[in-house]
Amino acid sequence: MKSTLLTRSLTLALAATVGLASAASDYPYRPVPLNQVSVLEGFWLPRFETNRLVTVWADFKKSEETGRISNFARAGKLEDGPFKGIPFDDSDVFKIVEGAAYTLATHPDPTLDAYLDGVIAKMAAAQEPDGYLYTARTLGFINGMTGKERWSNMGSSHELYNIGHLYEAAAAHHAVTGKRTLLDVACKSADLIDRTFGPGESQRKGTSGHEEIEIGLCKLYRATGEKRYLDLAKFFIDMRGRKDLRKLYGSYNQDHLPVVEQTEAVGHAVRAGYLYAGMADVAALTGDTSYIAAIDRLWENVVSKKLHLNGGIGARHQGEAFGENYELPNESAYLETCAAIANALWNQRMFLLHGDAKYIDVLERIVYNGFLSGIAITGDEFFYPNPLASSGGYKRSKWFGCSCCPVNIVRFIPQLAEFTYAQRDAAVYVNLYVASSAKLKTSAGDVTVTQKTDYPWSGNVRIAVAPAKDGTPFSLKLRIPGWAIGKPVPSDLYTQARPGSLKDVAIAVNGAPVPLTLEKGYVTINRAWRGGDAVTLAFAMPVRRIQAHPEVKDNAGRLAVERGPLVYCAEAADNAGHALSLMLPADAAFAEGTVAVLGHSLVSLQATAQSVVADLRGTRTAQPVTATLIPYFAWCHRGAGEMQVWFPASPESAVPRSNIKASASHCWELDSVHAACDGTLPKNSGDHSVKRMTWWPRRGSAEWIQYEFAAPETLKGCAVYWFDDTGKGSCRLPASWKLQTPDASGNWADVPVSGAYPVAKDTLCEIAFATPVTTRVLRLNVQLQPNVSGGVLEWKLQPQ
Numbered sequence: 001m002k003s004t005l006l007t008r009s010l011t012l013a014l015a016a017t018v019g020l021a022s023a024a025s026d027y028p029y030r031p032v033p034l035n036q037v038s039v040l041e042g043f044w045l046p047r048f049e050t051n052r053l054v055t056v057w058a059d060f061k062k063s064e065e066t067g068r069i070s071n072f073a074r075a076g077k078l079e080d081g082p083f084k085g086i087p088f089d090d091s092d093v094f095k096i097v098e099g100a101a102y103t104l105a106t107h108p109d110p111t112l113d114a115y116l117d118g119v120i121a122k123m124a125a126a127q128e129p130d131g132y133l134y135t136a137r138t139l140g141f142i143n144g145m146t147g148k149e150r151w152s153n154m155g156s157s158h159e160l161y162n163i164g165h166l167y168e169a170a171a172a173h174h175a176v177t178g179k180r181t182l183l184d185v186a187c188k189s190a191d192l193i194d195r196t197f198g199p200g201e202s203q204r205k206g207t208s209g210h211e212e213i214e215i216g217l218c219k220l221y222r223a224t225g226e227k228r229y230l231d232l233a234k235f236f237i238d239m240r241g242r243k244d245l246r247k248l249y250g251s252y253n254q255d256h257l258p259v260v261e262q263t264e265a266v267g268h269a270v271r272a273g274y275l276y277a278g279m280a281d282v283a284a285l286t287g288d289t290s291y292i293a294a295i296d297r298l299w300e301n302v303v304s305k306k307l308h309l310n311g312g313i314g315a316r317h318q319g320e321a322f323g324e325n326y327e328l329p330n331e332s333a334y335l336e337t338c339a340a341i342a343n344a345l346w347n348q349r350m351f352l353l354h355g356d357a358k359y360i361d362v363l364e365r366i367v368y369n370g371f372l373s374g375i376a377i378t379g380d381e382f383f384y385p386n387p388l389a390s391s392g393g394y395k396r397s398k399w400f401g402c403s404c405c406p407v408n409i410v411r412f413i414p415q416l417a418e419f420t421y422a423q424r425d426a427a428v429y430v431n432l433y434v435a436s437s438a439k440l441k442t443s444a445g446d447v448t449v450t451q452k453t454d455y456p457w458s459g460n461v462r463i464a465v466a467p468a469k470d471g472t473p474f475s476l477k478l479r480i481p482g483w484a485i486g487k488p489v490p491s492d493l494y495t496q497a498r499p500g501s502l503k504d505v506a507i508a509v510n511g512a513p514v515p516l517t518l519e520k521g522y523v524t525i526n527r528a529w530r531g532g533d534a535v536t537l538a539f540a541m542p543v544r545r546i547q548a549h550p551e552v553k554d555n556a557g558r559l560a561v562e563r564g565p566l567v568y569c570a571e572a573a574d575n576a577g578h579a580l581s582l583m584l585p586a587d588a589a590f591a592e593g594t595v596a597v598l599g600h601s602l603v604s605l606q607a608t609a610q611s612v613v614a615d616l617r618g619t620r621t622a623q624p625v626t627a628t629l630i631p632y633f634a635w636c637h638r639g640a641g642e643m644q645v646w647f648p649a650s651p652e653s654a655v656p657r658s659n660i661k662a663s664a665s666h667c668w669e670l671d672s673v674h675a676a677c678d679g680t681l682p683k684n685s686g687d688h689s690v691k692r693m694t695w696w697p698r699r700g701s702a703e704w705i706q707y708e709f710a711a712p713e714t715l716k717g718c719a720v721y722w723f724d725d726t727g728k729g730s731c732r733l734p735a736s737w738k739l740q741t742p743d744a745s746g747n748w749a750d751v752p753v754s755g756a757y758p759v760a761k762d763t764l765c766e767i768a769f770a771t772p773v774t775t776r777v778l779r780l781n782v783q784l785q786p787n788v789s790g791g792v793l794e795w796k797l798q799p800q
């Protein structure tokens with residue numbers, strides 16, 4: 001299946017092609033490529049090392065175990081066997097190859113290099129003679145996703161999505177290793193796509209249901225200089241919303257309007273982020289200002305109405321999609337790790353277009369919060385959604401059936417080096433405060449910039465500037481983070497209760513203070529630089545309370561806590577097993593401390609808080625407690641437990657801790673036994689907006705839930721609100737139920753009740769006891785209906 005290699009005239013400068021910008025006409029602001037940036041000892045070095053030494057190999061191992069790599073070998077007739085998995089699994093392996101290639105740029109590793117050669121040989125073998133590469137179809141795996149034949153089901157086949165990731169991997173692998181093995185596969189594929197799709201009469205007028213190929217084609221164009229690839233990227237973008245030329249997929253795929261007419265971010269969030277990033281690339285490479293106007297509008301919409309505090313986007317589980325404006329829930333927030341990555345990649349490109357620090361403010365918020373939570377400190381466990389609250393059942397996983405997030409992380413972390421610095425002519429931009437050293441070629445001469453800092457733990461940074469030639473004049477542009485000066489996001493979506501200002505920032509050159517004049521979010525130091533020059537920055541890092549825009553209903557009456565770029569949260573592990581019942585009064589005092597999480601010392605915050613407890617009568621009392629808050633990214637490393645980011649400021653908005661200890665024969669991992677006694681009544685039996693306990697996936701069995709009290713309680717009855725999701729799932733009302741208490745000898749005895757146990761939907765099913773019962777334990781026994789499961793939304797006791 002090996003083809004003759006296409007010959008191309010390549011204008012490759014190895015060092016320049018790792019970065020986003022290398023074509024002659026490209027972004028006005030250029031990143032400093034990741035192979036010219038060394039990450040030094042500080043916050044990020046352990047993360048880079050873990051990515052390189054653990055995550056790359058963990059991802060490859062899972063890809064081998066699950067058949068993702070075998071699919072290429074099988075399609076290439078190197079081994080026998082059928083296709084395994086999901087048709088877009090090809091993209092997972094391309095993403096790991098891309099990430100692995102980036103690590104080779106700074107850490108040559110013959111073992112990894114040889115391993116990549118092996119995987120790439122399988123990819124090359126899997127490519128059909130005309131350039132088609134999609135292992136599912138080559139192996140004859142046809143389903144509703146793939147469609148019957150090539151390009152027959154572009155809305156869901158992911159044929160072009162997969163190879164978009166191939167192109168990104170190929171550009172990275174070629175730039176770093178100089179090898180053409182994967183680049184040749186990519187070009188042969190792109191040539192086929194270019195023959196198949198386009199404006200010509202005989203060419204198809206389709207576009208991909210999942211954007212990604214646009215970014216990939218721009219990278220392939222930069223790597224090869226082949227303009228057809230850039231034209232093709234623009235063609236696929238311009239095909240969206242063209243109902244005069246094709247049948248549209250709709251808003252879920254950002255295919256409801258031509259892109260230049262889109263004004264609101266809608267649909268699947270990862271797709272949207274990749275589309276907007278691709279539009280930025282094409283705009284930079286072609287000078288298309290209509291694209292820039294469109295993505296400027298879409299960016300305004302996201303940062304002012306659809307951005308979660310952790311930088312995440314895509315509020316809804318349903319469709320992994322954006323919600324309405326200001327629809328920013330906490331526990332039910334989806335916020336896929338891939339969407340955080342897509343949002344960061346887009347914001348980096350927006351900076352490269354406009355040179356404004358506000359885009360890096362968004363990028364930084366993502367990177368330290370809603371992205372970083374996606375990977376465990378150990379590097380081998382991952383979140384897919386990154387919610388802002390948890391009832392306790394949610395935790396990271398080693399892998400997923402659809403495992404887009406773990407493999408996206410592996411290629412994203414090395415790119416952080418490339419987000420750190422940028423340049424334009426003789427101006428050098430310091431965008432992120434990362435302990436690192438960068439070699440830059442400016443129009444005024446070469447310079448090495450070295451940062452020492454333990455940011456984000458402190459706001460102190462020392463930057464040594466060493467020009468190759470003493471007296472080199474250039475501008476050093478230092479980003480003043482929005483969080484430091486009262487602008488946590490570049491919109492009114494989140495504000496600081498007591499805003500910071502430029503008074504909280506100090507900058508000096510060789511000890512002499514620099515006047516702080518802001519331009520596009522930067523302080524500029526113009527100077528003829530000499531070896532030994534040092535710039536010091538000090539950003540004050542007080543604890544800042546954050547409030548959400550009044551239109552954000554889920555955060556009404558709630559405050560979040562930030563310090564520097566980090567969002568903080570409370571989790572069960574530090575707070576006696578309860579986080580959701582914590583309330584932070586507006587005047588809560590904070591003290592800094594440290595917490596060790598898996599041997600890593602993190603800055604923690606101790607707050608004078610209150611814990612809200614409800615008794616059997618539902619009466620709420622607030623008890624003073626010292627709450628411990630840790631950085632949000634670090635939650636869920638000490639077992640799954642409750643977690644909360646947005647704290648109520650009054651007892652009414654808290655989720656009270658019950659003084660009941662609830663347990664059950666079984667509870668589905670995403671539900672919570674304590675939901676039964678959280679005092680929250682649903683609107684109906686199918687209400688998915690309140691927490692529940694279910695025996696899912698058990699069906700037809702005898703199950704129970706029980707309450708235990710600290711001291712005996714006297715009860716005259718109780719009531720159950722049953723869960724029933726007819727039309728959505730397989731939970732139904734139970735066949736029957738009854739109550740029991742332990743008798744004197746510890747055996748379960750039926751509670752005498754008045755009348756029959758009622759079973760009904762959409763109401764509290766009340767039962768009165770024949771006489772009041774005094775007990776420390778009450779058990780509710782349930783017989784599920786045949787073949788279905790069941791659950792409880794609320795089980796209320798009636799004390800005497």
Ligand SMILES: [Zn+2]
Pocket residue numbers: 336337338339403404405406408
């Ligand atoms: Zn993902």
